[in-house]
Amino acid sequence: MRISWSDERFRGIVWQVVVVAIVAAIFWWLWSNTVRNLEVRRIASGWGFLGREAGLPIAESVIPYDPTNTYLRALTVGVLNTLKVAIIGVVLATVLGTVLGVLRLSKNWLVSRFVGAYVEVVRDLPLLLQLLFWYAVLQGLPGPRQAVNPATGVFLSNRGLKLPWFEWLDAHSWALLACVIGIVLTLIWRKKALARQMADGQPRRVWPVALLLCIGAPLAVWAAQGAPFSPDIPYLRGFNFQGGLTVSPEFFALLVGLTLYTAGFICEIVRAGILAVHQGQWEAAGALGLPRGRIMRLVVLPQALRVIIPPMTSQFLNLTKNSSLAVAIGYQDIVSIANTTLNQTGQAIEGIAAIMLVYLTISLSISLFMNWYNTRIALVER
Numbered sequence: 001m002r003i004s005w006s007d008e009r010f011r012g013i014v015w016q017v018v019v020v021a022i023v024a025a026i027f028w029w030l031w032s033n034t035v036r037n038l039e040v041r042r043i044a045s046g047w048g049f050l051g052r053e054a055g056l057p058i059a060e061s062v063i064p065y066d067p068t069n070t071y072l073r074a075l076t077v078g079v080l081n082t083l084k085v086a087i088i089g090v091v092l093a094t095v096l097g098t099v100l101g102v103l104r105l106s107k108n109w110l111v112s113r114f115v116g117a118y119v120e121v122v123r124d125l126p127l128l129l130q131l132l133f134w135y136a137v138l139q140g141l142p143g144p145r146q147a148v149n150p151a152t153g154v155f156l157s158n159r160g161l162k163l164p165w166f167e168w169l170d171a172h173s174w175a176l177l178a179c180v181i182g183i184v185l186t187l188i189w190r191k192k193a194l195a196r197q198m199a200d201g202q203p204r205r206v207w208p209v210a211l212l213l214c215i216g217a218p219l220a221v222w223a224a225q226g227a228p229f230s231p232d233i234p235y236l237r238g239f240n241f242q243g244g245l246t247v248s249p250e251f252f253a254l255l256v257g258l259t260l261y262t263a264g265f266i267c268e269i270v271r272a273g274i275l276a277v278h279q280g281q282w283e284a285a286g287a288l289g290l291p292r293g294r295i296m297r298l299v300v301l302p303q304a305l306r307v308i309i310p311p312m313t314s315q316f317l318n319l320t321k322n323s324s325l326a327v328a329i330g331y332q333d334i335v336s337i338a339n340t341t342l343n344q345t346g347q348a349i350e351g352i353a354a355i356m357l358v359y360l361t362i363s364l365s366i367s368l369f370m371n372w373y374n375t376r377i378a379l380v381e382r
Helices: 008-040 071-104 109-124 127-139 170-200 207-224 249-276 279-287 292-328 334-345 348-377
Strands: 148-151 154-157 160-163 235-237 240-242 245-247
Touching (some): 071 249, 071 334, 071 348, 109 249, 127 292, 160 249, 170 207, 249 292, 279 292, 334 348
Antiparallel strands (some): 148 154, 154 160, 160 245, 235 240
């Protein structure tokens, strides 16, 4: 490389240095301007406020919380509330969207048209409007004394959904740990069974091992701990319900809205993935005598996953980020709690930075996992 403007590589390095310098200058100007404005307005910066007492009431939390706790714990509760609705929403939207995508291709005219109408309506309406609709529907339900009681211990009212539950004890924790270990061992056995089948052509059943390890072993551990079980059935007392598991109207409306909205997009992704599989695959599997349901499960869907996974990742990210609309219906996620925190402390930059950091971390985690899974199921050329 010659140090001459006529040398292409030299010009490229010079322009890259100039661009980096301009970007650094812009960031330096923004930082210095922010610091100067904070000093003029006598606003303290930093994260020291996290150790102060929050005095912030939170209606529902995954972990124990009291207004006398610190802002750090309050923000942690907000993160866990966001993760709760994101994880449950992703699972439900995936299941519902996959089922609807298969039904969308049904030969039954009424079923396929009904699913098509659902997809068009859900995708064409703004998500915020749908969340407000479901919240208004729940608020329009009767009070606790006239609550809808579809089953024993299940009540639906304007106070939310009440479900039977049980007291969580140490024996249940040990049983859950045994179940997790059983799932891991089942996956290992499944991998070995497939390897042996490829070697000798003899199929090995996996479900008996899965039944023994994932259900039998946890039940044995639970029985060894004395088989404790204390059911907590909700009941009406005064003007509200006592006991049981409570699903608040805010969480219920947010979960229903996010699930139905995202499922409409996943439905079309699944439909497109199934149609991407060549018709010859259906015909070849049918020639072997496989019924249509097994063809879909064993032949078509595994091949369609290679088309489905990339756009499905975007929908998982959208659902997680769309959960920030929870502030519109009063569900206290990270956005709601961080907004209240910055209003009380004046730490606007730190509050917004915390929100950005949380969503960036969650989104990158989802992307990394889905990219790993997409790479794992991709076709490998020999």
